[in-house]
Amino acid sequence: xxxPGPPGELRPMWDDAVTDDLVRAALAGAAELRQxxxxxxxxxxxxxxxxxxxxxxxxxxxxxADLEVTTCLRDGELEVVTRYAPTAQPAYDALLAALHAxxxxxxxxxxxxxxxxxxxxxxxxxxxxxATAESCTAxxxxxxxxxxxxxxxYLQGGFVTYANEVKTSQLGVEEALLQRVGAVxxxxxxxxxxxxxxxxxxxxxxxxxxxxxxxGGTAEKPVGLVHVCVSGPDGDEPRELRxxxxxxxxxxxxxxxxxxxxxxxxxxxxxx
Amino acid sequence: xxxPGPPGELRPMWDDAVTDDLVRAALAGAAELRQxxxxxxxxxxxxxxxxxxxxxxxxxxxxxADLEVTTCLRDGELEVVTRYAPTAQPAYDALLAALHAxxxxxxxxxxxxxxxxxxxxxxxxxxxxxATAESCTAxxxxxxxxxxxxxxxYLQGGFVTYANEVKTSQLGVEEALLQRVGAVxxxxxxxxxxxxxxxxxxxxxxxxxxxxxxxGGTAEKPVGLVHVCVSGPDGDEPRELRxxxxxxxxxxxxxxxxxxxxxxxxxxxxxx
Numbered sequence: 001x002x003x004p005g006p007p008g009e010l011r012p013m014w015d016d017a018v019t020d021d022l023v024r025a026a027l028a029g030a031a032e033l034r035q036x037x038x039x040x041x042x043x044x045x046x047x048x049x050x051x052x053x054x055x056x057x058x059x060x061x062x063x064x065a066d067l068e069v070t071t072c073l074r075d076g077e078l079e080v081v082t083r084y085a086p087t088a089q090p091a092y093d094a095l096l097a098a099l100h101a102x103x104x105x106x107x108x109x110x111x112x113x114x115x116x117x118x119x120x121x122x123x124x125x126x127x128x129x130x131a132t133a134e135s136c137t138a139x140x141x142x143x144x145x146x147x148x149x150x151x152x153x154y155l156q157g158g159f160v161t162y163a164n165e166v167k168t169s170q171l172g173v174e175e176a177l178l179q180r181v182g183a184v185x186x187x188x189x190x191x192x193x194x195x196x197x198x199x200x201x202x203x204x205x206x207x208x209x210x211x212x213x214x215x216g217g218t219a220e221k222p223v224g225l226v227h228v229c230v231s232g233p234d235g236d237e238p239r240e241l242r243x244x245x246x247x248x249x250x251x252x253x254x255x256x257x258x259x260x261x262x263x264x265x266x267x268x269x270x271x272x
Numbered sequence: 273x274x275x276p277g278p279p280g281e282l283r284p285m286w287d288d289a290v291t292d293d294l295v296r297a298a299l300a301g302a303a304e305l306r307q308x309x310x311x312x313x314x315x316x317x318x319x320x321x322x323x324x325x326x327x328x329x330x331x332x333x334x335x336x337a338d339l340e341v342t343t344c345l346r347d348g349e350l351e352v353v354t355r356y357a358p359t360a361q362p363a364y365d366a367l368l369a370a371l372h373a374x375x376x377x378x379x380x381x382x383x384x385x386x387x388x389x390x391x392x393x394x395x396x397x398x399x400x401x402x403a404t405a406e407s408c409t410a411x412x413x414x415x416x417x418x419x420x421x422x423x424x425x426y427l428q429g430g431f432v433t434y435a436n437e438v439k440t441s442q443l444g445v446e447e448a449l450l451q452r453v454g455a456v457x458x459x460x461x462x463x464x465x466x467x468x469x470x471x472x473x474x475x476x477x478x479x480x481x482x483x484x485x486x487x488g489g490t491a492e493k494p495v496g497l498v499h500v501c502v503s504g505p506d507g508d509e510p511r512e513l514r515x516x517x518x519x520x521x522x523x524x525x526x527x528x529x530x531x532x533x534x535x536x537x538x539x540x541x542x543x544x
Binding site for chain 1: 423
């Protein structure tokens with residue numbers, strides 16, 4: 001059974017859950033209830049819905065009706081939460097296999113870990129350290145990297161370079177470059193990430209420079225255009241984001257995008 | 273009428289509001305409804321409740337029953353939201369006068385502005401600029417200072433100095449000082465704020481160094497101990513905070529405390 005997911009919040013799921021026969025049985029002690037969460041980064045919600053429908057109608061759907069599957073879009077990530085009785089474990093295994101088969105590396109967690117936990121585990125596993133260089137997010141990325149206790153194992157520190165002069169004085173971004181291509185550009189994002197990495201001597205430097213709005217947009221560089229970059233032992237990995245929504249939404253989504261870029265590089269990187 | 277305030281959220285107020293006669297009348301177009309918000313920093317909730325009761329029973333309480341007063345504690349700030357019909361304006365003016373008379377400078381806003389807006393207006397009015405130096409908040413203060421559009425008028429940038437070596441290399445905090453008094457100390461908070469101010473050439477430098485927890489606390493420096501400092505043209509203003517709650521709560525409350533310290537100094541400071 002696939003329930004339509006609430007937008008951005010899991011809480012309403014509980015209203016469904018407590019009126020569900022399966023959950024009622026579990027609450028009454030009649031059955032152990034398992035819950036598993038799969039998280040994806042990249043695919044649109046519609047694609048996930050289609051994959052779930054195809055699986056339901058497909059040859060490996062035995063027992064699918066015994067799974068209670070809820071999907072939820074949050075901060076650009078897709079969450080698939082499944083509740084099931086132990087007898088439905090083979091059906092859940094088949095669903096998980098279908099998700100992995102279709103989405104591949106877009107499945108970034110199938111063991112309930114958040115992207116923050118995945119990144120933290122990857123950094124710790126490699127003994128890698130990070131430094132940040134932030135313009136429009138102005139510290140929110142570094143702040144998020146420090147959300148978890150023990151983050152000093154990988155977060156060394158960072159720079160908030162809101163004014164262009166600070167990008168030059170603290171990160172070594174050349175003034176001529178800023179004048180030629182503007183602060184919101186791939187070239188400046190690369191220079192910021194390199195500057196942070198070099199100055200703090202870390203494995204990785206992560207930078208953000210963008211137009212968070214609501215003012216400051218132009219035809220060429222509209223509100224929501226953000227350049228980010230991770231620089232590391234394997235070179236520079238810049239990305240251009242085109243984000244919609246409010247100033248707060250642009251900044252929040254940028255932070256999540258940086259965590260996923262770092263995660264992807266850490267997953268595929270060679271030995272440090 | 274004084275309604276008990278919901279803890280930490282205004283939303284439940286609306287449930288009360290829409291069933292209220294006064295509001296019903298306003299929604300029906302029968303009456304213009306005014307709403308005013310007074311914000312306080314410092315007094316405990318119980319003191320505010322006592323002041324409201326004393327006013328209600330006092331000589332200037334004429335028409336107090338026509339005011340719908342709700343109080344709310346959020347992020348350590350107290351909010352007093354009053355809804356009233358235009359005919360009750362004198363009663364509201366008397367209430368506002370009573371709040372100002374009792375709480376003085378603890379009333380930081382009586383025109384609906386948040387502390388973020390008050391600080392932004394003060395900084396812009398003085399043409400003052402700020403730089404941050406953050407350890408346990410790790411960028412959340414700078415990120416908050418950049419929440420508002422146009423914040424580049426006063427926020428130049430800042431430093432996330434999570435590791436001690438970064439406090440030394442980027443802010444000039446002496447290694448010997450760190451070893452002697454430890455990173456979480458008034459002396460290091462002062463050195464960090466000075467370092468940020470000097471390196472970015474700003475009017476003010478604001479620093480944070482603390483034990484956000486849940487680990488890392490000692491008998492002498494327990495979880496929740498945070499030293500902050502604002503350095504400016506009139507010298508250094510360090511403060512010691514003793515905060516309770518989770519890691520997230522300690523960090524969030526620290527950010528709010530820094531905004532209020534900056535606001536207080538900007539309110540009383542001489543000309544820049």
